Amino acid sequence: MSILLSIIYLIATVTFVLGLKKLGHPDTAKSGNLVAAAGMGLAIFGTIFIHDLEVPTIIYVLIGIAIVIGSIIGWLIAIKVEMTKMPELVSLFNGFGGASAALIGMVEFSKTIDDSLQATTIISGIIIGAITFSGSLIAWGKLNGSLKSVVKIPQYNIINNLFIIGIIIFAGYVITTGVNSPVFLYSLLAGGLVYGILFVLPIGGADMPVVISLLNSLTGIAAAITGVLYNNMVMLVGGILVGSAGIILTVAMCKAMNRTLGSVIFGSFGLGPAGIEGANKTLGTIKSTTASDAAIMMNYATNVIIVPGYGLAVAQAQHVIHELEEMLTAKGINVKYAIHPVAGRMPGHMNVLLAESNVQYNMLLEMDDINPQFNNADVVLVVGANDVVNPAAHNNPTSPIYGMPILDVENAKHIVVNKRTMNAGYAGIENELFYNSKTSMLFGDAKAALTDLVSELKGM
Amino acid sequence: MMNELIELISNNLKIIYIIILSTFVGIEVIKSIPAVLHTPLMSGANALSGVVIVGAILVMLHSDPEDYVALTLGFIAVVLGILNVFGGFTVTNRMLEMFKKKK
Numbered sequence: 220m221s222i223l224l225s226i227i228y229l230i231a232t233v234t235f236v237l238g239l240k241k242l243g244h245p246d247t248a249k250s251g252n253l254v255a256a257a258g259m260g261l262a263i264f265g266t267i268f269i270h271d272l273e274v275p276t277i278i279y280v281l282i283g284i285a286i287v288i289g290s291i292i293g294w295l296i297a298i299k300v301e302m303t304k305m306p307e308l309v310s311l312f313n314g315f316g317g318a319s320a321a322l323i324g325m326v327e328f329s330k331t332i333d334d335s336l337q338a339t340t341i342i343s344g345i346i347i348g349a350i351t352f353s354g355s356l357i358a359w360g361k362l363n364g365s366l367k368s369v370v371k372i373p374q375y376n377i378i379n380n381l382f383i384i385g386i387i388i389f390a391g392y393v394i395t396t397g398v399n400s401p402v403f404l405y406s407l408l409a410g411g412l413v414y415g416i417l418f419v420l421p422i423g424g425a426d427m428p429v430v431i432s433l434l435n436s437l438t439g440i441a442a443a444i445t446g447v448l449y450n451n452m453v454m455l456v457g458g459i460l461v462g463s464a465g466i467i468l469t470v471a472m473c474k475a476m477n478r479t480l481g482s483v484i485f486g487s488f489g490l491g492p493a494g495i496e497g498a499n500k501t502l503g504t505i506k507s508t509t510a511s512d513a514a515i516m517m518n519y520a521t522n523v524i525i526v527p528g529y530g531l532a533v534a535q536a537q538h539v540i541h542e543l544e545e546m547l548t549a550k551g552i553n554v555k556y557a558i559h560p561v562a563g564r565m566p567g568h569m570n571v572l573l574a575e576s577n578v579q580y581n582m583l584l585e586m587d588d589i590n591p592q593f594n595n596a597d598v599v600l601v602v603g604a605n606d607v608v609n610p611a612a613h614n615n616p617t618s619p620i621y622g623m624p625i626l627d628v629e630n631a632k633h634i635v636v637n638k639r640t641m642n643a644g645y646a647g648i649e650n651e652l653f654y655n656s657k658t659s660m661l662f663g664d665a666k667a668a669l670t671d672l673v674s675e676l677k678g679m
Numbered sequence: 680m681m682n683e684l685i686e687l688i689s690n691n692l693k694i695i696y697i698i699i700l701s702t703f704v705g706i707e708v709i710k711s712i713p714a715v716l717h718t719p720l721m722s723g724a725n726a727l728s729g730v731v732i733v734g735a736i737l738v739m740l741h742s743d744p745e746d747y748v749a750l751t752l753g754f755i756a757v758v759l760g761i762l763n764v765f766g767g768f769t770v771t772n773r774m775l776e777m778f779k780k781k782k
Contacts, residue, residue: 266737292766312729456701574778
């Protein structure tokens with residue numbers, strides 16, 4: 220490898236670390252993304268043009284066509300996608316990366332099979348790439364609603380584990396025999412693809428962000444493995460960075476949802492005795508309200524805190540809520556948003572959605588900053604959030620969400636909760652907040668209910 | 680068996696160093712990130728994992744122009760890889776742009 224290309228890879232690697240670092244602070248995030256993108260561009264063009272291979276022009280043309288096609292499609296998808304669809308988009312892109320890794324492995328399989336160390340890397344690359352590809356596509360389907368049902372095969376944990384162990388044993392067999400057989404190659408590929416489906420299919424939609432983050436991390440590992448094969452530093456370091464950062468991000472998400480990685484993968488939520496007991500217990504009566512009553516309550520308030528949740532994202536109500544907030548502010552009411560770390564469809568997603576509808580950045584308060592302020596709030600408006608405001612996290616040790624950090628909404632003077640129905644949240648547990656004497660329920664689709672609130676307030 | 684393991688480690692010492700140190704860098708860089716930025720960060724990291732495209736390009740560069748199977752697979756791998764990279768960085772930029780104009 221030429222020294223020039225090595226230097227380019229070195230620069231690209233540094234931009235990746237720098238980019239990730241800068242992505243971690245609101246002020247520098249945008250430049251961090253651009254720095255990493257520039258480094259990536261450098262690595263790609265360096266790879267194409269700096270080498271001492273005799274490459275026919277036709278191959279350059281093909282590479283050029285592939286890059287143009289991929290860039291145009293990627294760009295079109297990226298600028299057209301709605302912000303509420305972000306989780307499935309990340310999942311889809313991630314699946315493409317995984318597929319790319321698996322395809323590379325398929326081409327290299329026949330050339331490396333006689334060297335057991337190289338064969339081990341390439342076979343791991345094929346299997347991991349295939350798992351991330353099919354797994355990401357299933358996650359994408361689940362999030363965009365085309366795959367609705369949660370498929371629960373009996374004993375699926377055991378089946379899944381036996382399946383992956385089977386793949387590993389078979390891979391070991393292929394490596395030791397060292398025979399270049401297409402049957403082996405396609406069986407390994409098929410094994411990875413099937414496992415990816417089996418792995419993601421039983422996991423519930425609300426846990427999907429954790430799964431996507433995990434699969435993202437796996438794609439990084441697949442890239443790193445391919446880097447080992449080519450002894451290519453930018454792929455190795457870039458892949459490992461994504462792999463380890465992805466694991467940390469996955470764990471952070473689990474923590475914010477009070478879940479362990481194991482319980483996400485093996486799905487134990489809402490099945491325990493606590494969930495059933497909670498559902499049978501009578502918690503009192505609920506009080507339902509109308510848009511006009513809720514509007515009057517807010518009209519005479521001094522401090523209003525809005526708690527947006529998953530339901531707001533689903534109903535695409537982020538623009539209406541901003542309208543409501545502006546109207547209240549115009550009336551001299553002090554309005555703030557309380558953002559739970561996992562509000563929306565994935566951590567940080569609510570911030571993106573509200574930013575999209577032009578909500579002032581300084582009106583969004585994170586959980587630790589807003590919690591002491593609920594005491595002074597006259598009205599709290601909870602829109603499509605459930606588990607993140609469930610007091611059971613504080614006071615019911617038998618609850619599956621016990622110990623999860625929540626927004627202390629119950630400390631406010633009045634609470635208005637907008638929800639479509641009385642169905643429990645994704646954790647499948649009752650929320651005693653809804654039965655609180657200070658709480659009134661405003662039933663209906665978030666967008667419709669907020670639009671009603673806005674028009675009522677307009678007339679006051 | 681033991682000797683083989685020692686040999687494996689000593690032959691690949693450089694790579695093992697890189698893997699271990701990069702893992703720590705990845706963890707340290709991400710460790711104290713505010714939840715606000717989790718979504719853009721995941722999307723940005725996802726774009727970075729598209730670095731696998733470098734391997735896809737190498738496959739094509741090393742292909743015999745007569746080897747249609749390798750060329751086709753390599754071609755698809757480049758398309759998918761660049762889709763991941765370009766789409767990923769573009770959408771991350773779009774998200775962060777929304778944060779920025781509020782400042």
